[in-house]
Amino acid sequence: MKVYLDNSATSWPKPEGVIKSITNLVQNYGGNPGRSGHEFSLRVARDVFDTRELVAGFIGAPSSDNIIFTSNGTHALNIAIKGILKKNDHVIVSSVEHNAVMRPLRAIEKERNLEITIVQCDSFGQINPLDIEKSFKKNTKAVITVHGSNVTGTLLPIHEIGAICKKHGVLYMVDASQSVGLIPIHMQNDCIDVLAFTGHKKLYAPPGIGCLCIGKDVVIDEHMQGGTGSNSENDFMPDFYPDKLEAGTKNTYGVVGMKASLEFILANGIENMRKEMMEKTGKMISGLKAIPGVTVYGSMNLKEKLPTISFNIAGKIPGDVAHILDKDYGIMVRAGLHCSPNAHRTIGTFPTGTVRFGLGHFNTEEEIRYALEVVAKIVASSE
Template identity: 35%
Template sequence: MIYFDHAASSYPKPPTVAKAMSEAVTQYSANPGRGGHKLAEQAKNVIEQARKKLANLFDAPSKKHVWFYQNATMALNQAIIGFPFQKGDHVVTTMFEHNSIIRPLEKLVKEKSITVTYLEPNEDGLILAEHFQNATTEKTKMFAISHASNVTGAIVEISEVSNIAKQHEIVLLLDASQTAGTIPISMENDGIDMLAFAGHKSLLGPQGTGVLICKSDFGLEPLVVGGTGTESELLHQPSSWPNRYEAGTLNTPGIAGLSAGIDAISEMGINAIRSHEQELMVHLVNAVTGIEGVTLHGPTDLSKRVAVISLEVEEVNSQEVAMILDEHYQIAVRAGMHCAPKTHESLQSSEQGLVRVSFGPYNTLEEVDMLVKALKEIKEAFM
């Protein structure tokens, strides 16, 4: 199977990820932070090492600012639903957003009467810092932004947007699910206040891992309360970090696997990974551009996007294209709406969706050529 669905979840994982997860289950499958015995301490230490690696990777203030969740959706819900919005507060976001941002915001529109502005991309398929400036009002409390679109791959230049946020004392929440592990990110240098991402995409970790890194105390209310293993005498959720935002037993095997994934990308080098994936994207775009009846979506300046390419084949439903690629060519892609309805609304592709191709560090140029050949044959078969 040729796997081109890395925007959903990376595959294959480094062998060290499975090894670390197996060791967590077979060698120290105790409850982290819930007991002073050696196995519980070993589990806790593995989690704390992963926390420290993430703090270092993303230039967070310290490891206590790194909070683990089941996925990026839960991390984003904590950042958005838990934020102390008041009636009439305003959020600026984009048409590129995943439902993991759209739905929490729309929930607050209904329940707290906040207002939301969705920024449209320009004619080049990009959303610029000036768009945020023009949309900002005295009521704007947050910029909630996907670093890169999971449909077109278009990148928002976050350091430029963060300058605007600072000028107006606006909290900047960045969803880096499509960029963490493939684009260097520094919370300090890029001016990011809250950073959320999935562990199972470009960080090469397993599913069931997500992270929110919070730079400062923005008065977030924890969405889940309960056991923390320490400060158990309190009848309310403790104020200490990370305990305040991590009620319940953490996913030790998953976090151990994520820690190994971080080691793998660090060894490969994030810049090297990006360069490789960009090479694959350029190769595909150049090859597909010459196929009559196949339309590509997204910025034509490929330096301003990650290796996510969405396309449509004239007169062939996107789901049918994906099914043919899967069943006849053993090529895995993602078709449909990609949980990003406003992106498809902007692209006018809501009716049948698009075929999305996304690359990872282990894909090759030869695999891309096989996809191009398959697309040509599919197009010819429907002519």
């Protein structure tokens, strides 16, 4: 039996509509959007436009022009972080941020004399929004937080944080790579100025496509230069979105795949999908906690959690457990620090990390039972 429980790294399998949409583009009309006036180019351009419209409506962006297609969430965060923060700025982050946030910040910290404040989360990975507010300074430019931790699955209170940032006139940037597609987000209602996410996790789109969604009146400096199909008579980049931040040919296969994935989620209903996913997550957590010697990390409140479960087995190295799960039982997971060392420091699992089960829409009840039986066997074999 093969069981894929690494959906927090990338979702698999993909919906049939995603596969068909990409295959259709490859086989039937693979033109370059915005570059030519022929049938194929115009047809792909329509796909790109329709996908922007879908994304904007899905996450409550002020305009589809403010939806920038990127290669992934990391790419989107790099564009935003390096294009917004200036010399002597102060930025606030949580203690559970992914390296996609921390590494770009550290990369510009010295050259821009950037001041970085890390607000401590509790041992469940949760943060008190008032602790963020207490960290504000005169030169605070932005607050950056993850929406849902890729280690514990704990959801941060982005609505409350956004309201605080708005009150103080501070830009709020959210990394929603683990949550978009499963948790409703509305940029304007949640007071989010910049939203970054990838398509290949909870959206069930293919790898290689992400989005940078920009709020009203937010200015982000261009990060690269090249052809856009617009203002071609000018040596300089256009100064309007999305062209300003989309130099070069787009990943059109990823774009049509994202369109199909959004249509899949809208057809099923995001609330229905979340309800189903969290029922499975609750069974997995309860089953793991019932096994002596297993420690489960993060919030146990399913209302503030993603289907991402980190655990350890007493006396076992996480990497060894993952190897046994894969080689002996066909269960595919991720172990280690999950590119989020600060999150593991926060929950007390640094430097070895944890074993992570990442559930997806297509995981079955049978697979959950099997995984729990196998964990119990591994525990019993080490006694």
